[in-house]
Each structure stands twice: as structure tokens, then as C-alpha cells.
Amino acid sequence: MRTRMHTGDELEILSQGFDQMAGAVQDKVEALELSVQQRDDFVGAFTHELKTPMTGIIGYADLLRSMQPDPEEQREAAGAIFHEAQRLEALSGKLLQLMGLGEHAPQLVPVQLDSVFAEARRAVAPALNGCILTMQSNGLTVQGDADLLCDLVINLVTNAAKASTPGSAIAVCAEQADGSIRLTVQDHGQGIPADKLPRVVEPFYMVDKSRSRRQGGSGLGLALCSRIAQAHGGTLAMESELGKGTTVTVTLPAPNQTAAELAQEEPV
Template sequence: MGGVLLLVGAAALIVARLLTQPLRQLETASRTLSRGDLTARVQIRSRDELEHLGNTFNTMAEAVENQVQALREESARQKRFVAAFSHELKTPMTAILGYANLLRSGEQAPDKRHRAAGYIYHESQRLEELSRELLLLFGLEQGGVALQDVKLSAVWGDVRRSLPELEPRLRWEGKDAAVRADRPLLTALLRNLILNAAHADESGGTILFWNKETADGVRVGVTDAGTGIPPEELEKLTEPFYRVDKSRSRMSGGNGLGLTICAQIAQAHGARLQIESAAGQGTTVWITLKEVTP
């Protein structure tokens, strides 16, 4: 009888440990998660409610880890944005204050005074453009774009009229089509892409505006034969104030918001900005818009 009781007690202890082991795993993983280790997971293979509870815990832990990672990335992007914006704002303000102080310091020679006034005017224009594009960017992030039926030929005409200095280099390849779009915003997108293409190809080569029908809609894009973009830079292009060639962009007056705005315009149209490029082989950027069928 004593032996039987001992065996029953041992069996009960083993069963109890088997039943409580999953709960101990969950307790340990929960404590690990609460200390900030978001990789904590459990491995429960009991084929019962405890296994289901373990899978639910793992799903929750993975969701928490993904959310925290997304928050960290967003915080890092915001810090980069603030740092870049502060630098972008400081540069023209320093120039304006410096030349304004020069003019206040006393009578200057006419050529020196004219040069100082020119710098002040140029940097003030940069500030105005920066504020205008920031307002557009913030407005796009709020959404609310009204799409209408728009002819690509009309948009092409708007783009050409806005860039008279580049018109000899522009060429359109494709058949006219009607798409669902916001005409001013689509014009702004294509104008920015063409300006980027002109900066990338300073030899004066042709800048191609093109469109073609696909299974998903009408693909509309711009292609240049310029310097191209290294592969490691492609993912960063739509970040605010990011420049591939920082010195050239600043000399030409760019502020690094063009492709950011283009990406937001594409998103407002339910599309995504696509970029293909290789160093020394030019760049192609496009979006796909919904076609209006007759």
C-alpha cells in the first residue's frame, strides 16, 4: 500500500509539473517582456487550450515588438526631419542677417551694395519656396484630395508652360489618355520630376515624359539619361531634405523636398512613387493612375 501511494504521489507530481510548465513559461516570458526584451516568446506544444494561449501570447508579443519598432523608426525620422529643417532654415537666415548687417554698417560701394541686396533677395526666395513646399507637404499628409477626370495632354501643357527654359529638352512619348487625378497636384509632381531630371543631366539631354497602359491602369513617368542614383541611395530619396548630391542641389537652389512631395502626391492618388536607376545610366520615376474608360 505504501509503494502504491508513493507511485501515485510521484505520478501526480509529474502530471502537475507537466500541467504547470506552460504556465511557468508564460510567466517567465511575460516578466521578460515587461523588462523591455521584446523578443520573448513561448514554445508550448500541448495541443489544448494552453497551446492556444501560448500562440496568442506570441502573436501579442510580436505585435508589440513591431509597434515599438515602428515608433522608434518614426521618432528617428522626426529627429532627422527637425535636424535637416533647422539646418535648411539656418543657412539662408545666416546669409540674410550677414548681408543685412553689412548694409547697415555704413555706406557701401554701389557694386557691393547691389551684390548684398542680390544675396538677400535670393535667400529670401529660398525661404519662401521652403515655406510653400512645407505647407503643401503638410496639406497632403492631411488628405482630402478630390480626384477628377483629367487628360494627360492638359497636364503636359501645364508642365511645359511652367518650365519654358526646359521646353526644348522635353519630349512626350505615348498616347493621350484620361486618368483620375488632381490636375494641379499631378502637374506639380511631373514638374518636380522634370526639374530633378534636368539637374541630373547637365549635358542638356532629352527629358522624356511618357505614359503607357498597363493591367493596373496608366503608368505615367519621367526618364532622363543623367548620372543615375546608387542603389544604396534609392530608399532614402523620399525622406524630407535628403540629397544624393548635396553640394550640387544646394547650388541649384533645391531644398530636398521635391521627391518627398512627389511621394505624398502619389499616395494621395492611391499610388506609389516608383524609382528605377543605376549610376551612370539615368533614372526613371513613375506612378500608376486609374484610367478613365470612355
């Protein structure tokens, strides 16, 4: 409740003070309610994502344990168990990274993007699905953590490959702009609906859940990329159009620019 007194004297001043305090308390309560809701949503989504592969693993393991399938059925069951176990491993690894980034700030040092791109290219080669990958670092150096930056590029390229058809182009490029480094990953894949674009960096959010799970996705890749960008004092932005593709732009600090300075220029 608000007093909203208009007496023109000391009581009105006191009334305004109480109203301001009530407003501040209400803002805090609403923020706590949102935090609790986000936590509940996260736990619910995490539980669901664990349950899905575990159901497949238990089902196929029970088939192998209780029946005598022929060799082809055995290979199919073993393959399904292996695929779902890989999903669990990727899910747990990315979740640990997300938690680690929230607890410990990385040590940022000058990192040459040539080496980051080379390592990322080797890692994503099996996941390109016939896509043509080009990477252009322009010899640039950023202020960052080499392992985290490599993970960022790997996740962005892997997502681009999953959304693209074989033979499509995926371009990774780094450019210097406004005293910082802009890293872009562009594909010509399915694209993302405009109404869903703001949510794609939420943990466990998947635009097409069935396709993502079929391809081994967990809905954590873009969330992790966003956290990595934030940990560097940078930003992650996305532009997409259905049927034409998606461009992800990550802004990172240049070697002569601290993460704090970059964060002041471009709020996360």
C-alpha cells in the first residue's frame, strides 16, 4: 500500500519517504520471486534433460539384459546407449562450465586468435556435417582465456552446422572495431523465429527440441557462449532470419583494453 498524502507539510515529506521505501521493498520482492522462478525452471529443465537420455539407456540396457536380440539389434541397442551416454557427458560438462564461470572469473591475457581458430577447426571437423568452414582471424589478438575462447568458437560453429544442410558455408571472422574485437559466426541454415530469438541463450532452451535432441544437443551451448562472453567483459548478439541463416557476433576486449573498460562501453 502507498500513503500518497498531499498535505503540503512535513507529513507529506514523511509520506513520500514511506512510499519510496515501500516501492524499494516491492522491487526486491519481485526480484526474489523472479529468481526463485528462474531457479525452478532451471531445475525442472535440467531434470527433464537428464530423464530423456536415461530413459533410452535403461530401455536398451534392459533389452540386452532380459532378451537375446540378434546381432543387428545388439548393435542398434549398443549404439543408442552410446549416443545417449555421450549426451549425458556433454550435458554434465557444459553444466560444470556454466557453474564454474559463475563462481570464478577467468584470468585474461593476450591470446592470438590464429591458435584459437586452429584448435577449434580440429575439434569441430567431425561435426561439420559436410558444411564448408572458413575461418579468418586477420592476425588479431584478444584479451581473454584461450580455452574458453576455443570452447566458444566450437559451440557456435557446431550449432551453425546443426542448423545447416551439407555443402552450406559457415564463416568465422574476427575484425577490429571501435577499439574492441568483433568475432562473427555466420551460417546460411534454417534460421530462428524472431519471437524465439531472445530466449536462445537461456539454459536448456531449444527452438526445435526433437531436432536438437536427435543431434545430441542439450540447450546449453549458446547459454555457455553467452556466459563466456560476459566473463570476458563482452557481449553476445544474434541476428537471424527464417530460411536464410543466423549471424552471432561476440564482442571481446582488445589486448590494450581491459574487460571492465569494455563492459562500460557495451553493457552486458
